[in-house]
Amino acid sequence: MWFEDLLIQIKSVLVLNAPEGLRPILSAMLSATPILSAFGGLFAAVTLLERKMLGRIQNRYGPNRVGPFGIFQPVADGIKMLTKEDIVPKTADHSIHFLAPLLLLLTAMLGLSVIPYGEKLVAIRFEAGIVFFFAVGGAAELAVFMAGWASRNKYALLGSLRAIAQMVSYEIPLILSSVCVLMAAGTLSLDEVAKSQSGSMLSWYIMTPWGLMGCVLFLIATLAEVNRSPFDIPEAESELIAGHMTEYSGFKYAVFFLAEFVAMFAMCALTATLFLGGYHPPLPILAFIPGPFWLFAKLMVLVLLFIWIRGTMPRLRADQLMEFAWKFMLPMAVINLISTGCWIALGRGSLGWGLSALINLAAYGALSRWLSSRPNQQKRTYRFAEGPMHAA
Amino acid sequence: MTTVFCITALTTLASAVAAMSLRNLVHCVLCLTVSFIGMAMVYLQLSSQFVGFAQVMVYVGAVAILMIFALLMTRGGQELFMREWRPMHWLVGGLVSLALLAVLVGSILQSPVIQNTGPVDKVERVKDLGQSLVYEYLLPLEALALLLTVALIGAALIALPPKQYPIKPQPRENS
Numbered sequence: 001m002w003f004e005d006l007l008i009q010i011k012s013v014l015v016l017n018a019p020e021g022l023r024p025i026l027s028a029m030l031s032a033t034p035i036l037s038a039f040g041g042l043f044a045a046v047t048l049l050e051r052k053m054l055g056r057i058q059n060r061y062g063p064n065r066v067g068p069f070g071i072f073q074p075v076a077d078g079i080k081m082l083t084k085e086d087i088v089p090k091t092a093d094h095s096i097h098f099l100a101p102l103l104l105l106l107t108a109m110l111g112l113s114v115i116p117y118g119e120k121l122v123a124i125r126f127e128a129g130i131v132f133f134f135a136v137g138g139a140a141e142l143a144v145f146m147a148g149w150a151s152r153n154k155y156a157l158l159g160s161l162r163a164i165a166q167m168v169s170y171e172i173p174l175i176l177s178s179v180c181v182l183m184a185a186g187t188l189s190l191d192e193v194a195k196s197q198s199g200s201m202l203s204w205y206i207m208t209p210w211g212l213m214g215c216v217l218f219l220i221a222t223l224a225e226v227n228r229s230p231f232d233i234p235e236a237e238s239e240l241i242a243g244h245m246t247e248y249s250g251f252k253y254a255v256f257f258l259a260e261f262v263a264m265f266a267m268c269a270l271t272a273t274l275f276l277g278g279y280h281p282p283l284p285i286l287a288f289i290p291g292p293f294w295l296f297a298k299l300m301v302l303v304l305l306f307i308w309i310r311g312t313m314p315r316l317r318a319d320q321l322m323e324f325a326w327k328f329m330l331p332m333a334v335i336n337l338i339s340t341g342c343w344i345a346l347g348r349g350s351l352g353w354g355l356s357a358l359i360n361l362a363a364y365g366a367l368s369r370w371l372s373s374r375p376n377q378q379k380r381t382y383r384f385a386e387g388p389m390h391a392a
Numbered sequence: 393m394t395t396v397f398c399i400t401a402l403t404t405l406a407s408a409v410a411a412m413s414l415r416n417l418v419h420c421v422l423c424l425t426v427s428f429i430g431m432a433m434v435y436l437q438l439s440s441q442f443v444g445f446a447q448v449m450v451y452v453g454a455v456a457i458l459m460i461f462a463l464l465m466t467r468g469g470q471e472l473f474m475r476e477w478r479p480m481h482w483l484v485g486g487l488v489s490l491a492l493l494a495v496l497v498g499s500i501l502q503s504p505v506i507q508n509t510g511p512v513d514k515v516e517r518v519k520d521l522g523q524s525l526v527y528e529y530l531l532p533l534e535a536l537a538l539l540l541t542v543a544l545i546g547a548a549l550i551a552l553p554p555k556q557y558p559i560k561p562q563p564r565e566n567s
Contacts, residue, residue: 127517
């Protein structure tokens with residue numbers, strides 16, 4: 001609490017000393033600056049962490065040349081990216097080619113503004129905060145398309161179309177699996193959702209069967225939504241070079257990476273807020289440590305989980321990805337809503353807990369048996385790789 | 393008429409005009425998206441957050457993407473048409489627009505909303521909106537849901553592959 005009060009005190013002193021006309025702008029900027037700088041710094045740290053961890057998983061050292069243990073590698077990367085030549089293809093649509101990375105970064109950053117970082121630390125307190133989050137997330141698809149189309153490159157266009165198909169498909173289970181938390185909390189505002197999970201770890205929503213299932217579904221959909229491995233087919237290096245980013249170089253490429261990481265942080269922060277108690281400590285006794293610390297700790301645990309998944313899972317095929325979204329994730333998310341409804345209707349007690357667990361387990365068992373029992377449809381044929389040209 | 397409203401209205405109108413007049417169809421769709429966002433801003437200024445965000449989610453996140461897919465799968469977004477001046481088209485189009493404008497203006501003038509010119513005093517609560525949806529307007533909501541489901545099933549049926557498998561590898565053209 002003291003930490004949040006301190007921040008609010010600093011802000012009010014700064015704002016009140018400014019001239020009257022500047023106050024709204026100054027207030028908005030003072031709210032935005034810590035968020036932008038914190039997540040920008042986190043981006044630099046996580047790129048290094050990711051390379052180090054992937055190196056460890058693949059039995060090598062990772063970057064270790066710049067500074068002690070390579071900790072200044074992000075600085076070197078930044079300087080390299082800034083000094084690189086910015087190449088725009090001659091036939092590209094210049095204005096859209098320029099706007100796409102900016103729009104992508106904007107959508108990623110806007111999502112951060114509704115996350116509650118502490119009981120009093122919310123940049124914008126929307127009553128429909130989560131709708132805002134998903135609305136700006138939806139605009140990212142348009143930015144990806146703009147990047148792919150404006151590059152006037154087949155790989156870029158293919159990559160962006162794949163990305164849009166994937167993001168549109170996984171947006172449905174993503175939103176549906178977050179709806180169960182909104183049902184339980186009875187609100188669309190994210191700070192109220194976080195507030196409803198106060199107390200110890202046991203009152204976090206992940207401690208209920210529907211919350212656990214919702215959290216797993218939400219995390220899987222998040223992986224697909226931010227195009228991370230194993231759902232990284234939009235930028236599958238071996239097939240599509242770099243997908244929609246193929247024709248971008250220098251700083252614009254870095255902006256794409258920044259946007260991707262910031263979107264991942266925003267989604268992880270949303271997961272932490274929805275299912276892991278947000279800024280609440282796991283035990284009430286630990287409440288002397290400020291809320292933002294707990295939120296960032298949970299966020300980092302999720303980011304590490306994502307890096308671990310990236311290091312150990314093979315990439316899915318495009319059709320497997322779509323089948324998984326529509327035949328497993330969507331039905332499971334809908335059944336999870338029913339199970340949440342039962343939990344609420346039975347008074348949120350142990351009876352509801354048991355019934356909810358039963359419904360989810362039965363649904364998972366039935367669905368996975370049904371999906372794996374069907375014979376594989378047909379032999380896969382490839383129109384261009386197996387044609388008469390290749391027969392000889 | 394606040395400054396913010398003027399800026400939003402001008403942006404919306406300008407991008408709508410651009411969406412009608414630009415040559416490249418993909419540019420048209422992008423301009424149309426800007427005008428959708430402008431509409432959402434108008435909802436936000438009327439202090440109905442949920443409707444504004446839902447507008448962005450549905451129109452920018454889904455409808456614009458749908459239009460882009462339709463565009464890329466049919467014409468490739470490159471074709472230029474409307475090269476020549478066709479008076480008949482302009483005449484019919486103008487008449488239809490005038491009729492639409494007359495209907496809209498007539499219904500707005502008759503509605504009780506027009507008498508209420510004061511500032512918006514009641515901030516719309518998301519809860520009220522949801523409750524009016526599931527109590528007052530339950531039947532239209534269910535009908536819409538049914539319609540959308542039917543449309544979805546129809547689309548899936550059209551997209552189903554024909555029965556005769558396996559697809560024979562097609563010979564390459566122009567080789």
